Amino acid sequence: xxxxxxxxxxxxxxxxxxxxxxxxxxxxxxxxxxxxxxxxxxxxxxxxxxxxxxxxxxxxxxxxxxxxxxxxxxxxxxxxxxxxxxxxxxxxxxxxxxxxxxxxxxxxxxxxxxxxxxxxxxxxxxxxxxxxxxxxxxxxxxxxxxxxxxxxxxxxxxxxxxxxxxxxxxxxxxxxxxxxxxxxxxxxxxxxxxxxxxxxxxxxxxxxxxxxxxxxxxxxxxxxxxxxxxxxxxxxxxxxxxxxxxxxxxxxxxxxxxxx
Amino acid sequence: xxxxxxxxxxxxxxxxxxxxxxxxxxxxxxxxxxxxxxxxxxxxxxxxxxxxxxxxxxxxxxxxxxxxxxxxxxxxxxxxxxxxxxxxxxxxxxxxxxxxxxxxxxxxxxxxxxxxxxxxxxxxxxxxxxxxxxxxxxxxxxxxxxxxxxxxxxxxxxxxxxxxxxxxxxxxxxxxxxxxxxxxxxxxxxxxxxxxxxxxxxxxxxxxxxxxxxxxxxxxxxxxxxxxxxxxxxxxxxxxxxxxxxxxxxxxxxxxx
Numbered sequence: 001x002x003x004x005x006x007x008x009x010x011x012x013x014x015x016x017x018x019x020x021x022x023x024x025x026x027x028x029x030x031x032x033x034x035x036x037x038x039x040x041x042x043x044x045x046x047x048x049x050x051x052x053x054x055x056x057x058x059x060x061x062x063x064x065x066x067x068x069x070x071x072x073x074x075x076x077x078x079x080x081x082x083x084x085x086x087x088x089x090x091x092x093x094x095x096x097x098x099x100x101x102x103x104x105x106x107x108x109x110x111x112x113x114x115x116x117x118x119x120x121x122x123x124x125x126x127x128x129x130x131x132x133x134x135x136x137x138x139x140x141x142x143x144x145x146x147x148x149x150x151x152x153x154x155x156x157x158x159x160x161x162x163x164x165x166x167x168x169x170x171x172x173x174x175x176x177x178x179x180x181x182x183x184x185x186x187x188x189x190x191x192x193x194x195x196x197x198x199x200x201x202x203x204x205x206x207x208x209x210x211x212x213x214x215x216x217x218x219x220x221x222x223x224x225x226x227x228x229x230x231x232x233x234x235x236x237x238x239x240x241x242x243x244x245x246x247x248x249x250x251x252x253x254x255x256x257x258x259x260x
Numbered sequence: 261x262x263x264x265x266x267x268x269x270x271x272x273x274x275x276x277x278x279x280x281x282x283x284x285x286x287x288x289x290x291x292x293x294x295x296x297x298x299x300x301x302x303x304x305x306x307x308x309x310x311x312x313x314x315x316x317x318x319x320x321x322x323x324x325x326x327x328x329x330x331x332x333x334x335x336x337x338x339x340x341x342x343x344x345x346x347x348x349x350x351x352x353x354x355x356x357x358x359x360x361x362x363x364x365x366x367x368x369x370x371x372x373x374x375x376x377x378x379x380x381x382x383x384x385x386x387x388x389x390x391x392x393x394x395x396x397x398x399x400x401x402x403x404x405x406x407x408x409x410x411x412x413x414x415x416x417x418x419x420x421x422x423x424x425x426x427x428x429x430x431x432x433x434x435x436x437x438x439x440x441x442x443x444x445x446x447x448x449x450x451x452x453x454x455x456x457x458x459x460x461x462x463x464x465x466x467x468x469x470x471x472x473x474x475x476x477x478x479x480x481x482x483x484x485x486x487x488x489x490x491x492x493x494x495x496x497x498x499x500x501x502x503x504x505x506x507x508x509x510x511x512x513x514x515x516x517x
Contacts (some may be wrong), residue, residue, distance in 0.1 A: 002338055015290075018290075041290050046443065049277060065332065067281075068286075069288075070288045073386065074386055180376065180379060240479060240483070244282065244286045247486050254337065
């Protein structure tokens with residue numbers, strides 16, 4: 001009886017975890033650059049119960065293996081492309097294909113993000129909404145330039161047109177990729193961190209599948225319909241596990257009531 | 261009379277074990293490629309009973325004394341294929357298994373094809389088991405390690421890179437008799453010998469990419485079972501109570517003046 005209670009409990013816990021993931025995805029369904037989270041269900045190890053007929057038992061030791069429940073495992077980000085939507089601000093960038101913009105936080109760590117709401121800082125660097133510097137290479141200061149003087153190519157090269165009509169390369173955006181979505185850890189504000197050994201800079205050439213889009217923002221890749229269905233399934237499955245627990249409890253109560 | 265008490269108690273114990281099994285099926289209703297299990301219960305072998313008068317025992321027939329748990333069977337029927345849109349998710353349509361190996365070296369089989377690549381390019385399923393295959397047709401079976409970022413898998417288990425080159429052939433086998441497979445928990449099955457001699461060609465199965473096989477647990481069936489179990493449990497409990505009452509009468513009221 002204890003076992004049935006615990007098996008039901010593992011089910012309730014797993015579906016609660018799943019609901020947490022679903023509600024986080026739903027809450028971020030309008031967050032630019034958000035990548036949805038998914039989690040897998042894994043059944044737990046078997047436990048052996050003693051068979052009462054030694055000759056007909058499941059294996060040589062005379063034991064029968066029975067499952068002990070389920071758990072959620074392996075929570076990971078799904079890096080599918082979100083929809084690109086046009087924006088007025090020319091400093092809003094989006095990535096098409098895999099890759100991340102690189103940011104540097106206060107302590108000098110590399111943060112990865114797909115949220116490209118950038119601006120030009122007073123010091124002439126490109127910064128995101130939190131004031132973190134965007135990683136550039138061969139860069140020159142953009143001090144005093146207006147956003148509409150900046151033009152960014154598909155390969156991430158930054159050009160600026162000066163008032164006298166001169167067009168000049170001002171540097172290049174560094175775009176990074178990771179070896180697999182599992183290495184990403186959440187750093188808040190739509191940013192991720194990953195161990196140095198898993199991060200690699202993308203070198204752009206004609207065959208690059210990643211393209212930088214200026215004046216676009218990438219919407220969240222959460223499919224609301226899918227999340228709603230996952231929510232319903234999780235809720236009902238949670239309910240059903242609760243019923244199994246309740247029924248185990250009822251049976252236990254019957255045992256207690258044998259002796260009146 | 262006292263014998264009846266033990267018979268009813270054996271009924272309660274067996275129903276309790278069945279309830280544990282149903283709970284496990286319910287807990288795994290959303291686990292990919294989970295196969296439901298059924299607990300088998302069997303009547304205990306009947307024992308001879310006899311009557312005794314004037315010191316002479318006369319056999320009067322046989323009586324079955326309750327039931328016990330005999331074993332567990334796994335229902336290997338196909339689960340629904342559910343679209344995930346992730347190309348690394350593989351489902352098997354028909355009778356077949358992906359091959360893996362336990363840490364202890366035994367050949368093991370799984371239908372969970374929700375694959376992930378680790379940083380060294382090895383393929384693992386979501387239960388954490390490495391997927392085996394061979395580089396060439398008939399080559400040695402080893403853990404699949406892919407040197408490309410993206411790959412796709414065709415219906416026969418050939419792993420193809422983005423340029424159309426065949427990289428690996430996944431070990432995709434069937435087992436002649438599913439009764440030989442023992443569930444070892446966490447979604448893998450092993451044969452009793454731990455070897456690969458029971459493998460046959462997976463002829464009537466194909467691999468579908470972008471889908472996962474859902475659990476084959478039927479929610480309605482399990483709920484009905486749950487009801488049936490708790491009522492049967494209750495009836496056994498009532499029998500114990502009524503035997504107890506009768507015993508109480510026999511002990512306390514017979515012979516009362």
